[in-house]
Amino acid sequence: MIRTIADIAKIAGVAKSTVSRYLNGGSVGEATRKKIEKAIQETGYTPNPFAQSLKAKKTNIIGTIVPRLDSFASSQTLIGIDERLKELNYQMLISNTSQDLNREIESIYSLANQKMAGIILLATVITDRHLQAIADINIPVLLIGQEHEEIHSVIHDDYHAGMAIGQYVLEKGHRNIAYLGVTELDIAVGIKRKQGFTKALEGKEDIDVHYYETEFNIPAAQAAAMEILRNSNQSIVVCATDNIALGCLKAAYKLGIAVPDTLSVTGFGGYDVTEAIHPGITTAKFHYKEAGKKAAVNMVELVHERPVEILTTMNFEIIKRESVDTI
Structure with missing residues (x-):
């Protein structure tokens, strides 16, 4: 009843x-x-949170803007946000932008017009247009995945994860290394991870490392890896994401290159599929669901105008699997 x-x-x-x-x-x-x-x-x-919101001066609905829904990181983060918001008697409303920055800006204004109590943005880049929109709407905004000195953020420790992967690669004896990254417009994935990795290699002797760039999707990563593997003799490819690592594995398979006997591969993310496939991929595992939960808690604190640290950095762990061999 x-x-x-x-x-x-x-x-x-x-x-x-x-x-x-x-x-x-x-x-x-x-x-x-x-x-x-x-x-x-x-x-x-x-x-009923929506019915309550029609009457209340402040709603209990948090708008969440996500660049894509078919991403392990995004889906896990959204699950964490939703679970914790429900515990706090808040509701989540999702706006998907399909990686279109114009739609992302539009969503910020649209959600504000719909009386959201606050907005959580799963960010890939932060432009001047983002900053202007956030200033215009005058409600709390929190970033996940990217940081900005003026906006509350929950980030993953990309820099130290990159350093840890670099140290592990060196410990396994690899000296001829390819790093397959992404655009530096993405500060977290494109810059921070590479900076940490480069720092780990700093001052080490006999290191031959080459840096390449691809897109986030598996087909593009596979195409880039095919070119790298055809024209170089690297013993390992360090990939900026697990999807890129999957593309690299597929390229190696098509070229008849055995992993890890001839080529080692690492990733970042800790996606479930990296454990399900063979060989399992060595990766820096980020805790996306926990980041979502932390973002939800911080957002509710901001809604109630309580103090929150401007930057929250989540932990990571290195998962060692079969894709890396010892030289």
Whole structure:
């Protein structure tokens, strides 16, 4: 049986307005609060967040802008946001931009016009247009995956993950190295990971490292890896993402190059598929779901105008699998 505010009010012996005030975070007496909570618990009543938002001065809906839905990192991050927001009595509304920056800017304004309490942006780049839109809408905005000195952010430790992968590659004896990265417009993946990796190699003798660039998708990575593997003698390809590593594995297979006997491969991300395939891919695992949960908590704090650190950095771990051989 579907319960309403009127049902809760009748069971608790209070007015509907009192129940509504309680649900919207208003002030009610301690004895009244206990009666309402008991009625809610007994009936299993769940407030409708959208209905509440129509009446409340502040909504309990958080807009979340995502560049693509068919990404392991994005989907895991969204799951984390959703799970924690529900625990905090907030609702998530997703806007997918299909990696179109114009749509991303439009979504910022659109969500603000829909009375969102705040916006979480799974960012790839931050442009002047982003900064202008964020300044214009005058509601809290939080970034995931990228950082900016003026905007609250939750990021992965791309720099130190890159360094850790570099150190591991050296420990395994590799000296002829290819690094297959992405555009430096993406600060986190395109710059930070490569900087950390380069730092690990700094000052080491007899290192021959070549840097290449590709796109994030597997077909483009495969094509780039085919060219690299045909024209070089690197013992390992360090890939800026797990999808790029998958493309590299496919290229090696097509060229008849055995992994890891002849060629080693590493990635970044820790996608589930890296464990399911053979050989399993050595990777720097980022905790996307936990990052989403942390972003949700920080966003709710910002909505309530409570202090939040401008930058939150998540941990990572190196997962060592069969794709890297010892030289």
